[in-house]
Amino acid sequence: MIALGLAFGWAGLIAGAAVLNRPLRVPVHVMTRPSVRPKVDVPGAVDALGRFLLVRLGIEPEPRRARQAGAAVLGGVVGLPGGVVAIVPAAVAGWALPSVAHRRDQARRAQVIAAELPEAVDLLQLAVGAGLSVHQALAAVTRRLGGPLGDELTRALAEAGRGQRLADALDAVPARAGEVVRPLVAALTACERYGAPLAAGLERLAADVRADNRRRAEAAARRVPVKLLFPLVVCILPAFGLLTVAPLVAGALRSLRL
Numbered sequence: 001m002i003a004l005g006l007a008f009g010w011a012g013l014i015a016g017a018a019v020l021n022r023p024l025r026v027p028v029h030v031m032t033r034p035s036v037r038p039k040v041d042v043p044g045a046v047d048a049l050g051r052f053l054l055v056r057l058g059i060e061p062e063p064r065r066a067r068q069a070g071a072a073v074l075g076g077v078v079g080l081p082g083g084v085v086a087i088v089p090a091a092v093a094g095w096a097l098p099s100v101a102h103r104r105d106q107a108r109r110a111q112v113i114a115a116e117l118p119e120a121v122d123l124l125q126l127a128v129g130a131g132l133s134v135h136q137a138l139a140a141v142t143r144r145l146g147g148p149l150g151d152e153l154t155r156a157l158a159e160a161g162r163g164q165r166l167a168d169a170l171d172a173v174p175a176r177a178g179e180v181v182r183p184l185v186a187a188l189t190a191c192e193r194y195g196a197p198l199a200a201g202l203e204r205l206a207a208d209v210r211a212d213n214r215r216r217a218e219a220a221a222r223r224v225p226v227k228l229l230f231p232l233v234v235c236i237l238p239a240f241g242l243l244t245v246a247p248l249v250a251g252a253l254r255s256l257r258l
Contacts, residue, residue: 046070067098109148110178114216116149117209121184125202134192135166152177167192183208 050070051061059065075094076087123144127137135157142154152173159169167189174182183205190196 046074064098064102068095071095071098110180112147113149113152113177114180114209114213116145116147117180117184118206118213120145120149120153121202121206121209124184124188125199125206128198128202134188134198135160138166138188149177149181152181165192180212 046067048070050066050068050073053069053073054061054066071094072091073094075090075092075097078090078094120141123141124137127140128134132140138153138157142150142157145153155176156166156169156173159172160166170185170189170192173185187196187198187201187205190201191198
């Protein structure tokens with residue numbers, strides 16, 4: 001019965017991990033890009049609890065801080081049956097989990113932006129080659145591009161439509177989208193401010209970003225054997241032991257009783 005309970009518990013743990021890390025359903029044209037879970041900022045009970053606690057303490061209830069506070073309180077409640085020894089680690093883990101999730105989402109978003117960059121550069125190169133200005137080329141490309149990079153460029157266009165200079169709006173994009181887009185932004189702002197030629201710069205940039213993506217893909221492929229080591233040891237070897245070693249041990253114990 002103990003072995004059966006351990007087997008069901010282990011199966012449930014593996015199934016839960018598989019559900020939490022399942023890949024997203026993405027369109028065919030972006031299946032080769034790194035998947036990223038959409039970030040849903042729903043207040044929820046945890047955020048509401050954290051905001052209530054911070055307001056009572058006189059602290060500014062920022063969304064991220066409120067989520068951390070609510071998760072810490074929830075972790076402390078979960079660890080309550082174990083006493084003080086369990087409450088403190090559970091609360092600390094609850095406080096740290098939102099930050100870990102935020103950094104993971106940011107890393108995945110940066111990967112998606114890096115994967116979308118070659119397509120954006122190619123589309124801009126076609127638009128500029130067709131005789132469009134920087135503003136017109138960005139407007140045409142963002143309607144086709146989509147994704148996090150398209151959202152950032154659309155935001156820059158919206159800020160330019162509200163009266164801000166397009167070059168100044170583009171200067172703020174690397175702070176939100178990451179340093180990987182800075183060469184593209186530098187080429188666009190140089191053309192917008194100083195009239196620098198853009199087509200040749202975009203051609204060189206397209207070759208550079210594709211080479212960077214190729215290097216990242218090769219590095220990710222080299223890391224695959226290391227990543228497979230953990231599921232091999234933790235998931236496959238225990239099952240192999242239960243199927244081969246456990247019956248032999250059970251048979252030996254039964255023969256000893258006889």
